[in-house]
Amino acid sequence: MTPASEFASVHGTVRPVAALVWASLALAVGVAAFHAQGGRHLALYAVGLLIGAVLLRSEFGFTGSLRHFVVDRDPLALRAPLALLGLSTLAFAPALAIGEAFGQPLGPAAAPVAVQVAVGALLFGVGMQLAGGCGSGTLFSLGGGNGRMLVVIVFFCAGSFLASLHMGWWAALPALAPIVLGERFGWPLAALLQSALIALLWWRLGRARRVGLPRFSTPARTHRAHTQWMAVIALTILNLATLLLAGHPWTITWAYALWGAKTAVQFGWDPASSAFWQAPFQSAALARGVLDDVTSLMNIGLVLGAGGSALAAGRWTLRFDHRPGAMIAAALGGVLMGYGARIGFGCTIGALLSGVASTSVHGWLWFVAVLPGTWLGGRLRPWFGL
Numbered sequence: 081m082t083p084a085s086e087f088a089s090v091h092g093t094v095r096p097v098a099a100l101v102w103a104s105l106a107l108a109v110g111v112a113a114f115h116a117q118g119g120r121h122l123a124l125y126a127v128g129l130l131i132g133a134v135l136l137r138s139e140f141g142f143t144g145s146l147r148h149f150v151v152d153r154d155p156l157a158l159r160a161p162l163a164l165l166g167l168s169t170l171a172f173a174p175a176l177a178i179g180e181a182f183g184q185p186l187g188p189a190a191a192p193v194a195v196q197v198a199v200g201a202l203l204f205g206v207g208m209q210l211a212g213g214c215g216s217g218t219l220f221s222l223g224g225g226n227g228r229m230l231v232v233i234v235f236f237c238a239g240s241f242l243a244s245l246h247m248g249w250w251a252a253l254p255a256l257a258p259i260v261l262g263e264r265f266g267w268p269l270a271a272l273l274q275s276a277l278i279a280l281l282w283w284r285l286g287r288a289r290r291v292g293l294p295r296f297s298t299p300a301r302t303h304r305a306h307t308q309w310m311a312v313i314a315l316t317i318l319n320l321a322t323l324l325l326a327g328h329p330w331t332i333t334w335a336y337a338l339w340g341a342k343t344a345v346q347f348g349w350d351p352a353s354s355a356f357w358q359a360p361f362q363s364a365a366l367a368r369g370v371l372d373d374v375t376s377l378m379n380i381g382l383v384l385g386a387g388g389s390a391l392a393a394g395r396w397t398l399r400f401d402h403r404p405g406a407m408i409a410a411a412l413g414g415v416l417m418g419y420g421a422r423i424g425f426g427c428t429i430g431a432l433l434s435g436v437a438s439t440s441v442h443g444w445l446w447f448v449a450v451l452p453g454t455w456l457g458g459r460l461r462p463w464f465g466l
Contacts, residue, residue: 099391106384109371116371120182120325124374127321128381129388131330134318135220136386137393138311142428143208143217150451151458155285160308162285166278167316168437172323173271176262176438181324188262188438189329191425194255197442198449200424201431205453207416208428209461210409211236215332215417215427219379223386227400231407232414233336239418240333241340247356250423261439270439319434326374329434333421335376338365340418409464413457420453 106129114122135141140160148157172188179186191197208214211232213221218236222229243250261270322330341349341357351357351366370376390396401407421427424446426435432450435443 098396102384102387102391106388109377109380109384112371113377116369121371121374121377124322124325125377125381127318127325128378129385131216131315131318131378132220132223132382132385132387133389134311134314135216135382136224136389138307140308140311140315141214141217142432143212143214146205146450146454147209147458150454159282159285160312162278162282163309164312164315165433165436166275166282167312168319168433169271169275169278169439171316171320172329172437173262173267173439175320175323177267181327184327186323186327188260188440189331189426189430189434189443190258190260190438190440191431191435191442192255192258193441193445194251195253196250196255196423197425197431197445199250200420200422201446201449202453203416203420204424204427205420205450205455206457206460207239207413207418207420207453209413209454209457210464210466211413211417212410212466214429215336215421216382216429219332219382220386223383223388224390225387225396225398227398228406228410231410232417235411235414236333236418236421237336237340237343237414239340239415239420240337240422241344241418242415243419243422244337244341244356244362245354247423259441261441267439274436274439319437322378329430329438330378331375331426331430331434332379333418333427333430335373335379336418337422338373338376339370341366342370403465405463405465409461409466424449 110122110125113125142161145157145161148154175181175186176188204214208217211218211229213229213232215236218229218232222233261274264270265273319330322328341351341362345351345366351363356362357366365373371380387396417427421430425431425442426446428450431446432443435446437443
């Protein structure tokens with residue numbers, strides 16, 4: 081048997097085994113989710129699986145789009161993310177106006193318009209460029225076999241937990257109470273005005289086409305554009321499903337703070353020493369199992385959904401960039417993202433996407449503040465060989 085045919089034989093054996101392991105694990109988590117909280121919890125797990133599959137197949141993400149926009153000065157890079165913000169705004173408004181679904185209240189992703197939001201977004205922007213993925217990007221990349229993202233997530237949890245211990249200090253800085261335009265001016269008017277603003281930005285970016293940008297299409301470029309727009313539609317629907325099922329929009333990074341705190345408890349840390357973790361919601365989350373937490377469950381589903389999609393497409397490969405520079409960047413990026421996400425009330429998903437879609441002004445502040453962080457992180461990437 082030649083080396084090539086031997087590899088094909090081994091690969092042909094491993095792939096069905098990997099698929100069987102994935103299916104068994106996905107089923108086991110689903111059963112555990114249903115046992116933990118019932119049908120609604122199981123449905124949210126299914127939403128997480130679908131989000132992971134969509135992200136993996138489309139490779140949709142904010143990290144690359146923001147870097148291409150800020151560092152490469154490509155205005156077209158932000159058009160798909162802006163479309164997602166606009167469609168999500170229109171999708172959320174009717175549900176938030178009604179304020180209730182399936183017997184539970186619905187609330188926007190709102191947070192104070194605060195110094196800590198701006199600082200958190202800036203730190204997050206630096207971190208995601210060094211890490212090579214944002215909150216959702218690290219998860220679907222891990223599901224696709226990128227082992228370096230496991231390092232990012234470990235340090236993401238550490239950074240989030242560390243920031244949780246400093247929340248009192250950050251909260252004492254200048255801040256305005258949450259401003260939700262839909263609650264101030266009515267959801268129809270707020271959604272209409274915000275969507276019009278986003279549409280104007282989307283159109284303006286098209287007009288500001290970078291000098292020298294190719295004006296011709298190739299099959300690959302056309303396919304990627306089609307995939308990106310399909311992802312925008314799918315993610316809008318799935319985020320709306322999350323709002324209706326969970327009572328709040330899609331979030332990611334709360335789970336990292338929780339995982340970090342649960343790990344710290346195992347090493348002897350006392351939650352009673354932290355005012356943040358003594359608050360009712362945080363204290364209850366620490367006392368429950370991981371699968372009882374909606375964000376944790378959806379994150380796990382996202383990883384498994386991405387892995388299943390990669391296996392189905394024959395694209396799953398285990399890879400690990402173990403170069404010293406890449407490892408340092410993964411650790412530093414993870415810590416910066418974790419710390420920034422905790423003090424900034426979320427990441428590109430929880431603060432930017434869900435915040436803006438909820439017409440919360442803090443989401444726009446986060447958006448503006450992440451841009452200089454993205455520029456700095458993009459400039460630092462070559463220092464680590466990225």
